[in-house]
Amino acid sequence: MQCSFLTIFIFITTVTVGVAEFSEQYQGSSSRLTRHLLEKHNKCSPPDGRVDISHNIELVHIIGINELNQNMQVLVYIVQQWTDASLSWKVEEFRGIKHTWLPEHSIWIPDIIVFNTLEHKMLLEAVRSPIKVSYTGEVTYAYPAIYTVLCQIGIATFPFDDQVCKIRFASWAYDEDKILLNASHKPLLKNYSPNEEWALQDVDMARKEYEHEETVVSEIIYYIKVARKPFYYLISLVVPSYIICVLSIAGLFARFSTKHERQERFTLGVTAILSMAVLSLVVTEKVPHSSENVPLLIVYMHFIIVMVTIATILTSTVMRVHAKGFRTHFLSPPNWIRKVLLIARKHANFFQQHGKVYMDIHTTAEQWGEVSRRMDYLLASVFIIIISTPTLYLFYMCFQMDHATAERVLLENAKRRDQLYY
Known part of the structure; x- marks a missing residue:
């Protein structure tokens, strides 16, 4: 029995020392x-x-x-x-x-x-x-x-x-x-x-x-x-501003009636100006409040606000021209206005109806009405061209700046360069 216990003790000691040596090693x-x-x-x-x-x-x-x-x-x-x-x-x-x-x-x-x-x-x-x-x-x-x-x-x-x-x-x-x-x-x-x-x-x-x-x-x-x-800002700010401005110009110089009751044009102009002023506030909240530089987008929006303001003021001139035909003293439009607006002089026309001869006279009111109508067409076209030019230029600048391609080229070149350091 003593020999058996001694043998077991020696075995356990040997295994423990071996494991310790193995772990240490x-x-x-x-x-x-x-x-x-x-x-x-x-x-x-x-x-x-x-x-x-x-x-x-x-x-x-x-x-x-x-x-x-x-x-x-x-x-x-x-x-x-x-x-x-x-x-x-x-x-x-x-x-x-x-x-x-x-x-x-x-x-x-x-x-x-x-x-x-x-x-x-x-x-x-x-x-x-x-x-x-x-x-x-x-x-x-x-x-x-x-x-x-x-x-x-x-x-x-x-x-x-x-x-x-x-x-x-x-x-x-x-x-x-x-x-x-x-x-x-x-x-x-x-x-x-x-x-x-x-x-x-x-x-x-x-x-x-x-x-x-x-x-x-x-x-x-x-x-x-x-x-x-920049494409997001053009879509979310420039396009709405441009649409509001075009609709305002079209409304300001539209033929609401043949009478001189056109005071609703001023209301339309003021409403359009307020709408674009609200859109410009979105831009001012996005950029730093600096007195040294004015953002290009703010300049654009202020420009179209000024254009709508001028168009609204000019509607009073068109209204005054249209009202000349309803005054007590009837004077025909001057010849130089006819030439500028490409209006041909109309004479009395004779026509027969039911066996009777009638004379159709182009009245003074109709003549001034034609002048005011031509002024509406001319001013609307001029203002739309003026506001469309900077808008198209902004989109031209946007499409000229291909940032996605430039970034992709930069990353491709950088990855080839970075392979030297990995």
């Missing part, structure tokens, strides 16, 4: 490496000497541009790389492990921020975000983020405007002698998702110096150029 290298790195690394101390940080971003999506508040919100992937000698190890001592991952809060991370940000959302705050570390001490810190940055909006050519927004990355506390930022390439666009309102035109970057609290820091500026897609 095949599963414990990563744990040993993590303990080794955290013991010799001080997360409160930056690496010795100057730290060269490779800083690159990938533009994923332009969430939106708020013209009124003058800011842009973007989703980006950020990749920062630097070398920290205290996080290096010998590969042969840890069974050939060349890479490991450490918690974000356990190692030193440079304080790189966006200087022109209004709001910053870290999308991995609720997730254990590991940082990749190489055996040479190279640290790769990658994370997605949503930034809302200041962006000066130019409104002079709205809705055919282009905007250039900047994202400015720099260290808050370390000067350029301690931290030097470098970007190896332009922002990547491999996973870019187009925006419905804005077409991406170009992305670029530049490295500069920025003086902050008497400290010169290294700064990287990423430029994002976008162009507005």
